[in-house]
Amino acid sequence: xxxxxxxxxxxxxxxxxxxxxxxxxxxxxxxxxxxxxxxxxxxxxxxxxxxxxxxxxxxxxxxxxxxxxxxxxxxxxxxxxxxxxxxxxxxxxxxxxxxxxxxxxxxxxxxxxxxxxxxxxxxxxxxxxxxxxxxxxxxxxxxxxxxxxxxxxxxxxxxxxxxxxxxxxxxxxxxxxxxxxxxxxxxxxxxxxxxxxxxxxxxxxxxxxxxxxxxxxxxxxxxxxxxxxxxxxxxxxxxxxxxxxxxxxxxxxxxxxxxxxxxxxxxxxxxxxxxxxxxxxxxxxxxxxxxxxxxxxxxxxxxxxxxxxxxxxxxxxxxxxxxxxxxxxxxxxxxxxxxxxxxxxxxxxxxxxxxxxxxxxxx
Amino acid sequence: xxxxxxxxxxxxxxxxxxxxxxxxxxxxxxxxxxxxxxxxxxxxxxxxxxxxxxxxxxxxxxxxxxxxxxxxxxxxxxxxxxxxxxxxxxxxxxxxxxxxxxxxxxxxxxxxxxxxxxxxxxxxxxxxxxxxxxxxxxxxxxxxxxxxxxxxxxxxxxxxxxxxxxxxxxxxxxxxxxxxxxxxxxxxxxxxxxxxxxxxxxxxxxxxxxxxxxxxxxxxxxxxxxxxxxxxxxxxxxxxxxxxxxxxxxxxxxxxxxxxxxxxxxxxxxxxxxxxxxxxxxxxxxxxxxxxxxxxxxxxxxxxxxxxxxxxxxxxxxxxxxxxxxxxxxxxxxxxxxxxxxxxxxxxxxxxxxxxxxxxxxxxxxxxxxxxxxxxxxxxxxxxxxxxxxxxxxxxxxxxxxxxxxxxx
Numbered sequence: 001x002x003x004x005x006x007x008x009x010x011x012x013x014x015x016x017x018x019x020x021x022x023x024x025x026x027x028x029x030x031x032x033x034x035x036x037x038x039x040x041x042x043x044x045x046x047x048x049x050x051x052x053x054x055x056x057x058x059x060x061x062x063x064x065x066x067x068x069x070x071x072x073x074x075x076x077x078x079x080x081x082x083x084x085x086x087x088x089x090x091x092x093x094x095x096x097x098x099x100x101x102x103x104x105x106x107x108x109x110x111x112x113x114x115x116x117x118x119x120x121x122x123x124x125x126x127x128x129x130x131x132x133x134x135x136x137x138x139x140x141x142x143x144x145x146x147x148x149x150x151x152x153x154x155x156x157x158x159x160x161x162x163x164x165x166x167x168x169x170x171x172x173x174x175x176x177x178x179x180x181x182x183x184x185x186x187x188x189x190x191x192x193x194x195x196x197x198x199x200x201x202x203x204x205x206x207x208x209x210x211x212x213x214x215x216x217x218x219x220x221x222x223x224x225x226x227x228x229x230x231x232x233x234x235x236x237x238x239x240x241x242x243x244x245x246x247x248x249x250x251x252x253x254x255x256x257x258x259x260x261x262x263x264x265x266x267x268x269x270x271x272x273x274x275x276x277x278x279x280x281x282x283x284x285x286x287x288x289x290x291x292x293x294x295x296x297x298x299x300x301x302x303x304x305x306x307x308x309x310x311x312x313x314x315x316x317x318x319x320x321x322x323x324x325x326x327x328x329x330x331x332x333x334x335x336x337x338x339x340x341x342x343x344x345x346x347x348x349x350x351x352x353x354x355x356x357x358x359x360x361x362x363x
Numbered sequence: 364x365x366x367x368x369x370x371x372x373x374x375x376x377x378x379x380x381x382x383x384x385x386x387x388x389x390x391x392x393x394x395x396x397x398x399x400x401x402x403x404x405x406x407x408x409x410x411x412x413x414x415x416x417x418x419x420x421x422x423x424x425x426x427x428x429x430x431x432x433x434x435x436x437x438x439x440x441x442x443x444x445x446x447x448x449x450x451x452x453x454x455x456x457x458x459x460x461x462x463x464x465x466x467x468x469x470x471x472x473x474x475x476x477x478x479x480x481x482x483x484x485x486x487x488x489x490x491x492x493x494x495x496x497x498x499x500x501x502x503x504x505x506x507x508x509x510x511x512x513x514x515x516x517x518x519x520x521x522x523x524x525x526x527x528x529x530x531x532x533x534x535x536x537x538x539x540x541x542x543x544x545x546x547x548x549x550x551x552x553x554x555x556x557x558x559x560x561x562x563x564x565x566x567x568x569x570x571x572x573x574x575x576x577x578x579x580x581x582x583x584x585x586x587x588x589x590x591x592x593x594x595x596x597x598x599x600x601x602x603x604x605x606x607x608x609x610x611x612x613x614x615x616x617x618x619x620x621x622x623x624x625x626x627x628x629x630x631x632x633x634x635x636x637x638x639x640x641x642x643x644x645x646x647x648x649x650x651x652x653x654x655x656x657x658x659x660x661x662x663x664x665x666x667x668x669x670x671x672x673x674x675x676x677x678x679x680x681x682x683x684x685x686x687x688x689x690x691x692x693x694x695x696x697x698x699x700x701x702x703x704x705x706x707x708x709x710x711x712x713x714x715x716x717x718x719x720x721x722x723x724x725x726x727x728x729x730x731x732x733x734x735x736x737x738x739x740x741x742x743x744x745x746x747x748x749x750x751x752x753x754x755x756x757x758x759x760x761x762x763x764x765x766x767x768x769x770x771x772x
Contacts, residue, residue, distance in 0.1 A: 149530075149554075150529060150530070151554050151555060151562070154558070154561075154565040154566065155559070157561075157562075157565065162576045165565070165569075165574040165575075165576075166565045166566070166568070166569045167569045167572065167573070167574055167575050168575065170597060170599075171569075171597050171598075172530075172596050173527070173528070173530040174528075174529050174530020174531070325573065325574070326573075326574055326575075326576070327574075328574050333568075333573060334676075334677055334678055336678075339498075
């Protein structure tokens with residue numbers, strides 16, 4: 001195998017800073033501008049702040065962020081770190097999560113179309129991953145392959161599914177073999193984690209300029225209005241979940257609520273479980289509204305299908321425990337919480353049954 | 364209590380001269396310590412030390428029955444809650460315990476009894492009573508040299524995966540004999556300290572073989588039976604070699620136990636030579652297995668996966684706030700020393716390396732039941748009064764309330 005690592009000439013242009021304002025080169029550019037908080041009250045500063053607000057606003061209202069190329073590219077680059085600043089002043093975990101998912105989705109879409117060289121450059125220089133391009137000789141042919149250190153790999157697995165499990169990867173001397181699409185997807189995950197980490201850092205600013213305060217109040221208002229709307233739709237009281245749902249389903253519900261993107265198998269497991277314990281199609285769809293890529297038409301079709309209202313008219317059952325295990329969805333592999341349980345529904349009905357008989361005894 | 368007092372006396376004498384053997388963990392000031400004492404059955408936690416002198420002095424003064432430290436690093440290790448402690452990272456730890464390994468010697472020294480229905484048996488204890496299904500089972504378990512050998516094998520297997528597949532270097536890891544039923548493997552490499560529980564679960568799943576997708580083995584894909592070479596690296600190679608071993612050594616009894624069809628069993632046993640020689644080719648050819656049913660092949664592969672899996676206790680690896688035995692201290696149930704070993708020292712380790720009390724001193728012990736064999740000692744009598752070397756005597760009274768030391772000879 002021959003190594004052709006990404007340490008060659010820099011494949012980054014100014015346009016890349018606009019698309020990927022989180023990369024090292026973009027942050028260096030931001031730092032070189034020496035912006036102060038007072039600068040944000042100038043005309044250019046207002047433009048930057050306004051664009052920062054738009055990024056967050058779009059994440060709240062549309063669950064996405066659009067790359068804006070119509071405006072001054074410089075403002076586009078500088079608005080990203082200012083968005084992070086606004087979010088860290090706000091200190092709202094779920095809003096941070098919402099923004100991180102939306103912004104990283106935008107990045108993920110763009111990364112898919114980049115050359116491998118650029119992906120490796122970003123992985124190495126921005127995220128300090130141990131990643132390399134290698135060529136494997138297959139007879140006369142040479143096939144490019146990406147290898148990444150397994151610690152970097154397992155720290156950025158975007159979803160729990162069979163395909164991503166380390167055990168199903170070729171792993172030699174600490175390096176995992178992955179494809180280009182997987183590298184792009186992992187970078188998306190890394191951007192999400194970076195945003196969450198950055199926004200969770202405490203910022204100490206004694207004297208916030210009025211204009212920043214105004215923007216922060218505006219975002220805060222929008223978010224709390226959104227939360228109120230969602231909460232009125234929420235069906236399951238939080239304290240009940242802890243009691244009656246098996247740990248795997250509880251985890252999936254938590255992931256769903258925090259806006260994580262669940263893989264197909266996870267959605268299937270969760271939706272069929274909820275339908276089987278008597279939740280209506282409408283109620284299930286409402287819950288799935290929290291997913292970053294929610295599309296009501298598709299969701300409705302799928303949930304109705306699972307409920308047996310369409311197609312084969314078969315009501316689907318959730319996976320049994322052994323399948324949950326293989327799919328990487330089981331969170332109680334040692335059976336500490338699920339002693340003697342073979343099926344998630346069994347857990348639920350056992351607890352419900354126990355509660356009922358307990359109640360009877362009390363009377 | 365009297366027997367406990369006796370062990371405590373021996374521990375006191377030992378620590379007086381050997382507290383300096385206690386291995387001070389790296390960055391000791393960031394670790395939480397926990398101790399249990401002979402007089403009380405609760406863990407004293409949230410203790411921290413500035414340096415190894417403080418730690419050794421503490422042990423010398425308090426004579427703990429059991430000593431533990433956190434694999435985690437904290438900002439304030441002695442704070443009472445996790446929030447206040449401030450987690451900064453943790454070593455990567457693997458636990459190998461003979462409880463999880465089937466060994467034939469368990470028949471010689473282990474008993475179990477159901478507290479519900481009274482059913483009982485010899486050997487490896489079931490997790491629930493086979494008669495009444497109750498989980499209330501009383502166990503009388505011991506370790507012997509064969510148990511330690513089995514745990515060693517397993518520990519070496521884990522080390523091989525860590526070195527060959529995960530790429531750690533042998534100087535990044537060390538082992539610890541736990542002082543009782545197994546080994547811990549510690550990885551203190553800088554890169555792994557900060558990884559979260561999800562990432563640790565991924566590593567432990569890799570060792571345990573959880574989530575392995577048979578299609579990645581090329582299992583019955585595109586008319587190829589299996590697409591793995593015997594010499595391949597990683598999981599695929601380990602499964603291939605496991606399968607090869609099964610086919611090479613199996614008899615009818617094993618294949619029946621695995622649930623293969625009779626027709627397939629007959630086919631494998633009568634064509635073994637040809638099957639084996641084809642697998643040995645470069646690259647391996649599994650074609651002659653295409654005559655057996657998919658179900659039978661799957662059962663064979665699943666058994667090969669089981670052989671290739673490392674039997675570690677996943678809870679220990681995933682829990683990043685756990686306390687773990689402190690090397691250089693004594694185990695209160697056995698009197699054996701918790702011993703730090705390098706990767707190269709593991710191979711030659713034997714149980715008497717962990718003895719600290721004088722082999723030349725004998726004690727007279729009495730019991731209603733002696734196992735056939737414990738540690739490296741075989742009993743001539745199964746009950747009554749016998750004279751045994753001091754380290755064995757301490758192990759007997761530490762591990763069982765039935766045994767009494769009558770006098771020291």
